[in-house]
Amino acid sequence: MAERKWYIVGGFTLIFILYAVILLNIQVFSSDYKRQANANMVDRIVEYPLRGMIYDRDGRILVNNAPVFDVMVTPKQLHLNEEDTVLLCQLFEMERVEFRDRLQKIAADKYSWYKPNLFLKQLTKMEYAKIQDQLIRYKGFEVVPKTIREYPHTSLANALGYIKEVSKSFLDKDTTEYYGQGDLIGKVGVEYFYEKELRGKRGVSYVMKNVKGQTKGKFRSGEFDTLPEVGMDLVSSIDLELQQYAELLMQNKRGAVVAIEPSTGEILTMLSAPSYDPNLLTGEGRRVSRNYVKLNDDPDKPLFNRAMQSRYPPGSTFKTVMSLIGMQEGVLDTTYTRFPCAGEPVKCHDHPSPLSIAGAVQNSCNPWYYKAIRKIMLQHKDPDPNKDLKMNMDHWQKMVKEFGLGRKLGIDLPYEKGGLIPNAAYYDRAYNGRQWKISNVYSISIGQGEILAMPIQLANLAATIANRGYYYTPHIIKDIGGAGPKEQYSEKNVVNIKRDYFDYVARAMSGVKTARLAMIPDIAICGKTGTAQNPHGKDHSIFMAFAPLDKPKIAIAVYVENAGFGGTWAAPIASLIMEKYIRGEISEPRKWIEKRMLEADLMEKKETPKVAKAH
CATH class of the missing domain: 3.40.710.10 (DD-peptidase/beta-lactamase superfamily)
Structure with a gap:
């Protein structure tokens, strides 16, 4: 009987030790848990600056920033009937199968239900103008403005270069820890050589969110927020x-x-x-x-x-x-x-x-x-x-x-x-x-x-x-x-x-x-x-x-x-x-x-x- 007692005590002791180790790992050693827990309270939002512009020697613009528009969707707010689906497909010039596939892919992640997700990327001013009046009728859709590079003249392409989204292989090797997934970077030409000067400095804002991802206001009244700094303008020697x-x-x-x-x-x-x-x-x-x-x-x-x-x-x-x-x-x-x-x-x-x-x-x-x-x-x-x-x-x-x-x-x-x-x-x-x-x-x-x-x-x-x-x-x-x-x-x-x-x-x-x-x-x-x-x-x-x-x-x-x-x-x-x-x-x-x-x-x-x- 005494021997059985010690077996029971030993079993409970092992269970206690196992739970203690798991809790210690979650609360002390695991950064993922800590990050997820903090995310339920504070969300860090990076604010991207405008990239610096490039001029010729007489002040004529060679490279500037043009507005584009991303269409975002929040699945929890969507209430679409069949007629809405047909009209939206016509509005986006999209087949119904593609429209449903995009929504289903976003909705498959339960954490995406309560926050805006990318639905359509980089509409031009003309493309946005065609849909803006009608899109406001559909709750759950919103438009976020962004900028891309624009070349008013078709000259000097090889020297000016272009910018492109950073690759995973680049991020794996990046020691500056400046760039993240989806960021743009100069690839060749002036855009590459003067990347540090052109990119500017990012700003950061912190907002309070609940467990569903809904924004509840600024964290500590914006005490830790910083404003983005626009990239430096470059004057080229080109005539x-x-x-x-x-x-x-x-x-x-x-x-x-x-x-x-x-x-x-x-x-x-x-x-x-x-x-x-x-x-x-x-x-x-x-x-x-x-x-x-x-x-x-x-x-x-x-x-x-x-x-x-x-x-x-x-x-x-x-x-x-x-x-x-x-x-x-x-x-x-x-x-x-x-x-x-x-x-x-x-x-x-x-x-x-x-x-x-x-x-x-x-x-x-x-x-x-x-x-x-x-x-x-x-x-x-x-x-x-x-x-x-x-x-x-x-x-x-x-x-x-x-x-x-x-x-x-x-x-x-x-x-x-x-x-x-x-x-x-x-x-x-x-x-x-x-x-x-x-x-x-x-x-x-x-x-x-x-x-x-x-x-x-x-x-x-x-x-x-x-x-x-x-x-x-x-x-x-x-x-x-x-x-x-x-x-x-x-x-x-x-x-x-x-x-x-x-x-x-x-x-x-x-x-x-x-x-x-x-x-x-x-x-x-x-x-x-x-x-x-x-x-x-x-x-x-x-x-x-x-x-x-x-x-x-x-x-x-x-x-x-x-x-x-x-x-x-x-x-x-x-x-x-x-x-x-x-x-x-x-x-x-x-x-x-x-x-x-x-x-x-x-x-x-x-x-x-x-x-x-x-x-």
């Missing part, structure tokens, strides 16, 4: 009129244009052609997802920013760099250096011979630069010819990189590529340890072979020559909330080459012979054409320039893919953009050139997917 004009000239062409103000590094124009309407990627939902997939699958790659991501050979524009390095190294002389053009080891076009450095720049003589690279690379700094070549190659690469080539410039846009300037180690790897000679690297002297650069790097090169030896890192935002640009964009980058040599090359560029269509009456255009070999088709047409010769206002680079000679297409397009910027209009004698550029179709026709219409 919208010039941007739109450049986009017109690049219609039906593939390529890129970048124009820079040399004295500041501010980007006046940046375009990648073909582009797209940025409004196609505003908002959320299936329409935007469909549009993104179709744009991403488009063979013309409209989402790809050619201006800062396409690694093209710079072609003959690189001859300016070779001339400057040769003079700085003392192996090329402005007075005495003369090389004949014998058409070896590569053929050349008809021009005077022999040529000075200025003549080589102006006539773009390939054999001349094949001779120049021998002077630069074989300076006999070491008795061993192989070591001498490698030593000079590494020194040459270091000098080239000072121009901002072969590395990222550090512009204020994401996903910038760095180009390629080879060194001795690069060729050691390429030849797998076998010995290589000067004859293996001749082509880099004319911007071919292994050299690759982006259009923005060539525009920056033009700005560097225009400034006679320095540049400011190109940037697209000149003012952040009234405080100016980021600090690094006000720092001068100096190239270690004498100013006199830059002035010599600048003046040589003002007499370029290979771009007659680029000449502007009464404005000294300093340019260099390029025709980059393309293993996948017709050569690319390139032009790099600045104007005027003294006190330059604009530096530019234009690439037109598969268009042939630089002087035929890229040069006239660049000169029209420069004239438009300097004069405000195109002079009458050059109207025929403008007409020819506007009407030219240099694209092979490809099947392009259709995209849903932007609202």
Whole structure:
């Protein structure tokens, strides 16, 4: 009997301990229970600020916030008969099955019965206007206003970027703990790079609710509430009129244009052609997802920013760099250096011979630069010819990189590529340890072979020559909330080459012979054409320039893919953009050139997917 008694006591003791452990876990260790209990009393509501707006350099709006409207439904308040269902389906332009499915899905969660739930997402102003007068007749439905990004102009899509709802994978990695499910974030372009400045600061309000989720008023009279702070407005350096004009000239062409103000590094124009309407990627939902997939699958790659991501050979524009390095190294002389053009080891076009450095720049003589690279690379700094070549190659690469080539410039846009300037180690790897000679690297002297650069790097090169030896890192935002640009964009980058040599090359560029269509009456255009070999088709047409010769206002680079000679297409397009910027209009004698550029179709026709219409 005593033994049985102890069994009963032990059993009750175990039950007591088990309940104690469960209660301890629920009340002390379990945050879920605590959170759910608090939710019955206080609900924390995040109030989202308006995102900062983006303007062009003259105050014209490039990106603003447009109102949209979410339709919410509270199941407990709904009392619909058959006739109501039919009318609402007509109002929402929705099939009855879809209407019922949406309501049933919301009502399936018992906690959703007493609070508003999302029924329809992001109606436009026009869509809301169609339903607002009739929707107020149905208890249980309400409309909540929100904002999305809107682009009054269809320009600058690749540079401005877009915003998108954060993904689960992003939230899993987010260490800032700022974002939550359903939040929007900049994905590319300015929207991404300046996300922190544009997003503003959230506000928070606390409201009392009962167990059914019904609001009963402010918690402690709003003592702990904070107001949202609107995001900072950004002023871009873009000249919208010039941007739109450049986009017109690049219609039906593939390529890129970048124009820079040399004295500041501010980007006046940046375009990648073909582009797209940025409004196609505003908002959320299936329409935007469909549009993104179709744009991403488009063979013309409209989402790809050619201006800062396409690694093209710079072609003959690189001859300016070779001339400057040769003079700085003392192996090329402005007075005495003369090389004949014998058409070896590569053929050349008809021009005077022999040529000075200025003549080589102006006539773009390939054999001349094949001779120049021998002077630069074989300076006999070491008795061993192989070591001498490698030593000079590494020194040459270091000098080239000072121009901002072969590395990222550090512009204020994401996903910038760095180009390629080879060194001795690069060729050691390429030849797998076998010995290589000067004859293996001749082509880099004319911007071919292994050299690759982006259009923005060539525009920056033009700005560097225009400034006679320095540049400011190109940037697209000149003012952040009234405080100016980021600090690094006000720092001068100096190239270690004498100013006199830059002035010599600048003046040589003002007499370029290979771009007659680029000449502007009464404005000294300093340019260099390029025709980059393309293993996948017709050569690319390139032009790099600045104007005027003294006190330059604009530096530019234009690439037109598969268009042939630089002087035929890229040069006239660049000169029209420069004239438009300097004069405000195109002079009458050059109207025929403008007409020819506007009407030219240099694209092979490809099947392009259709995209849903932007609202």
